[in-house]
Amino acid sequence: MLTVYSDRHTLHHAHAEPFGGTVVEPFECPQRAEYVLARLREVGLGPVNTPADHGLEPILRVHDAGYVQFLQTVWADWTAAGFSGQVTPSVWPGRTMPFRRPSSHIEARVGYHALCGETGIVEGTWEAAYWSAQAALTALDAVLAGDRAAFALCRPPGHHAPKDQYGGYCFLNNAAIAAQAALDRGAQRVAVLDVDFHHGNGTQEIFYDRSDVLFLSLHGTPDQAYPYFMGWEDETGSGDGAGFTANYPLPAGTPYSVWKQALEQALDRIRDYAPDLLVISLGLDTYEQDPISFFKLTAADYLDYGGLLAGLTLPTLFVMEGGYAVEDLGINTVNVLQGFETVA
Ligand code: OKP
Ligand code: ZN
Numbered sequence: 001m002l003t004v005y006s007d008r009h010t011l012h013h014a015h016a017e018p019f020g021g022t023v024v025e026p027f028e029c030p031q032r033a034e035y036v037l038a039r040l041r042e043v044g045l046g047p048v049n050t051p052a053d054h055g056l057e058p059i060l061r062v063h064d065a066g067y068v069q070f071l072q073t074v075w076a077d078w079t080a081a082g083f084s085g086q087v088t089p090s091v092w093p094g095r096t097m098p099f100r101r102p103s104s105h106i107e108a109r110v111g112y113h114a115l116c117g118e119t120g121i122v123e124g125t126w127e128a129a130y131w132s133a134q135a136a137l138t139a140l141d142a143v144l145a146g147d148r149a150a151f152a153l154c155r156p157p158g159h160h161a162p163k164d165q166y167g168g169y170c171f172l173n174n175a176a177i178a179a180q181a182a183l184d185r186g187a188q189r190v191a192v193l194d195v196d197f198h199h200g201n202g203t204q205e206i207f208y209d210r211s212d213v214l215f216l217s218l219h220g221t222p223d224q225a226y227p228y229f230m231g232w233e234d235e236t237g238s239g240d241g242a243g244f245t246a247n248y249p250l251p252a253g254t255p256y257s258v259w260k261q262a263l264e265q266a267l268d269r270i271r272d273y274a275p276d277l278l279v280i281s282l283g284l285d286t287y288e289q290d291p292i293s294f295f296k297l298t299a300a301d302y303l304d305y306g307g308l309l310a311g312l313t314l315p316t317l318f319v320m321e322g323g324y325a326v327e328d329l330g331i332n333t334v335n336v337l338q339g340f341e342t343v344a
Contacts (some may be wrong), residue, residue: 001337002150003040003048004139007133009033009155011124018118019165026120027292027324028169029308033155036261036320039330043310045151045337051134052141059133059180063207064172067164070113071171075123086120113162115167115227126146129171134313136174136319137181143277148344149316152178156319159281160227168198168227169262175281175319176206179213182317187276191216191314193266195305196283196321199231199247203281214246214273217281218259218267220250220294252294255299256271259286270312278314284323284332291324302332306339307331316340 010030017026037048059068078087082105091111095101102112132154139152159175160168179190188247190209194200194217207213222231237245246269248262270278284302286295309316318337323329 001046002139002142002147003038003046003153004051004135004150005033005048005153006051006135008124008131009128012092012122012128012156014120014122016086016120020108022228028156028242029325029326030323031154032323032329033153033320035174035326036333037154037234037330039334040101040337043334043338045136045334049138050283051131051138054134054137058177058184059130059172061180062163062176064159067113070109071126071129074110074121074130075125076107077109078121081106083215086122088120089114089117095193110122113165119169120266121166121302125156125171132156132158133172133174133177136178136317139274139319140178143315143317146277146313149318151318154320157283158197158319159194159203159283159321160198161202162205165202168321170202173202173206175321177202178317178319179207179279182277183212188212189273189275190277190279191270191275192281193270193277194218194281194283194321195263195286197283197285197290197295198283198322199249200225200281201227201230201281204230204235204245207241208237208288209241210243211227211244212242212327213239214270216248216261216267216269218248218250218266219271221251224252250295251267253296254294255296256298256304259295259297260305260308263308267308267312270314275314278312278316280309280316280318281321282318282333282336283321284329284336285326287332289325289328290326293324299328299331302335303339303342306336307338307343308341310340
């Protein structure tokens, strides 16, 4: 299986993350991708290519131009205001403010585009996010050209980003950008299955009122897990998209036996939908040792469900999302891909 990877991800390295009343080293760190890369080289998964530049156009099919421009200039604007460290939101448009008039001040624009406060932006964040999206688009090229599957080793991740907000470590929604690009290049229907521990709120929101993308997510229940305000079972789509979103919220402590039952339900939905392409938002934070999550999957479980995904016999694009037990992230990620290849 082809992997697409850009070393420019290292340009995005936030310095700090607010966490439970203290400040910690960011969980979403450059070493994550290095562990995955090392493991797939160790097992000889296949070639590793650098992304081709598809430009801004496919990004702008999903994200607002004003938001993209904000990401491109936010660091310069932040430092021009005399600020330093990392871009950090400190004010949001209040939910009950009657006017919420747009302000040109950098603090206002940061708060306007920030979903939440844990995600720092540094000088190279835009460049890293841009090449992360390009990695997804380049892996998609391989699948559209006939590869059974390809792996976009994206960093930063993307599934929390809707069309004009960043947060949850995400800036550009790599999976959504690839899904939209596949449609723009002739696919009729795309299924996006999000197996990251966290609900893919950004992807859900982007496709919520559309029937050409079926979005499914298995995740920690909003009562207990970020992003808290989305991911309930009764969110099933609206308008033309009614019935084309499926959420499987699961409680703390969920073991693979239970998670797998939800996965089988999601796979049945995908079979019925008969998409031309399957995009997997591949997060490995369902792992029993993940420091910020609470499912109980083991390394062997990743091999197993990789095989179940292959059982759909669909062209499949894997897009890297989360996973924070850094030292085991390579093994767990590559286990999914190897489990897939064993059955494919
Ligand atoms: C990104 B991905 C909770 C603060 C927010 C953000 C988690 C983002 C996960 N105390 N934590 O889906 O793996
Ligand atoms: Zn996650």
